[in-house]
Amino acid sequence: MEKRNELYAGKAKSIFATDDPDLLIMHFRDDTSAFDGQRVEQLARKGMVNNKFNAFIMGKLREAGVPVHFERLLSDDESLVKRLDMIPVECVVRNVAAGGLCRRLGIEEGRDLNPPTFELFLKNDALHDPMINESLADSLGYATIEQLATAKRLTFQVNDVLRQLFLDAGILLVDYKLEFGVHKGELLLGDEFSPDGCRLWDANTREKLDKDRFRQGLGGVIEAYEEVGRRIGVDFG
Ligand code: ATP
Numbered sequence: 001m002e003k004r005n006e007l008y009a010g011k012a013k014s015i016f017a018t019d020d021p022d023l024l025i026m027h028f029r030d031d032t033s034a035f036d037g038q039r040v041e042q043l044a045r046k047g048m049v050n051n052k053f054n055a056f057i058m059g060k061l062r063e064a065g066v067p068v069h070f071e072r073l074l075s076d077d078e079s080l081v082k083r084l085d086m087i088p089v090e091c092v093v094r095n096v097a098a099g100g101l102c103r104r105l106g107i108e109e110g111r112d113l114n115p116p117t118f119e120l121f122l123k124n125d126a127l128h129d130p131m132i133n134e135s136l137a138d139s140l141g142y143a144t145i146e147q148l149a150t151a152k153r154l155t156f157q158v159n160d161v162l163r164q165l166f167l168d169a170g171i172l173l174v175d176y177k178l179e180f181g182v183h184k185g186e187l188l189l190g191d192e193f194s195p196d197g198c199r200l201w202d203a204n205t206r207e208k209l210d211k212d213r214f215r216q217g218l219g220g221v222i223e224a225y226e227e228v229g230r231r232i233g234v235d236f237g
């Protein structure tokens with residue numbers, strides 16, 4: 001596999017072309033951003049930790065029948081993925097109230113959401129990722145109603161798999177964000193699943209073990225990511 005030119009540099013990852021037009025290389029950098037990119041810091045080992053964490057989770061999801069873009073690990077901080085035409089919406093499932101939901105509705109953090117909720121946000125940092133819905137995403141041409149229905153079904157399927165996987169390790173999956181894209185007409189789970197894009201609390205102490213440690217200046221960010229990884233069985237080498 002030959003690595004070619006950089007196609008895109010996001011806030012935390014860079015995407016490279018390869019000699020195969022259907023495949024891309026995702027490079028996980030050590031950059032950590034919050035507040036729509038207003039705060040960016042380098043955290044040592046983060047690229048490696050998120051790359052291996054994501055590879056482990058994508059493997060579990062594929063085993064469970066979720067169609068994923070992930071092909072294989074290439075190095076400590078690079079993975080090979082299928083090239084997607086990304087749908088510019090973020091699919092969020094919440095099992096427990098936290099973050100933006102608490103701010104928006106004035107409800108207390110930690111309240112159980114039963115059944116879990118599903119929300120859509122537009123990927124647009126300049127507008128602070130505003131909430132949208134299926135009808136708007138359809139009317140504005142971001143995705144078809146069928147694609148959105150599939151994305152929603154798959155996002156809940158991911159919840160069934162990962163909620164149990166984390167619970168078995170004594171960790172609550174509070175909420176998470178997924179991104180989807182289209183490859184040769186098929187909707188696949190893209191981007192990453194790591195503690196950067198979800199909330200994970202220790203099930204007993206409710207200690208935060210995710211990116212909220214960075215957002216809230218709690219320290220020990222990568223140590224917490226590694227702790228979660230070790231508990232669920234990620235091999236960081
Ligand atoms: P955000 O943090 O809001 O997702 P970003 O662009 O800064 O935005 P990064 O994770 O740094 O995020 O960059 C990765 C980019 O690559 C994202 O825009 C994501 O949508 C895109 N992407 C992820 N998987 C694929 C794929 N298989 N094919 C094409 N693009 C992808």
Ligand code: TYD
Nearest residue numbers: 098099100101121129175176177197198199
């Ligand atoms: P949410 O509570 O809506 O936003 P905030 O992180 O601003 O409090 O986010 C719900 C979950 O989805 C949380 O785990 C973070 C994740 N998420 C992202 O990682 N990126 C995003 O752009 C969005 C909208 C959510």
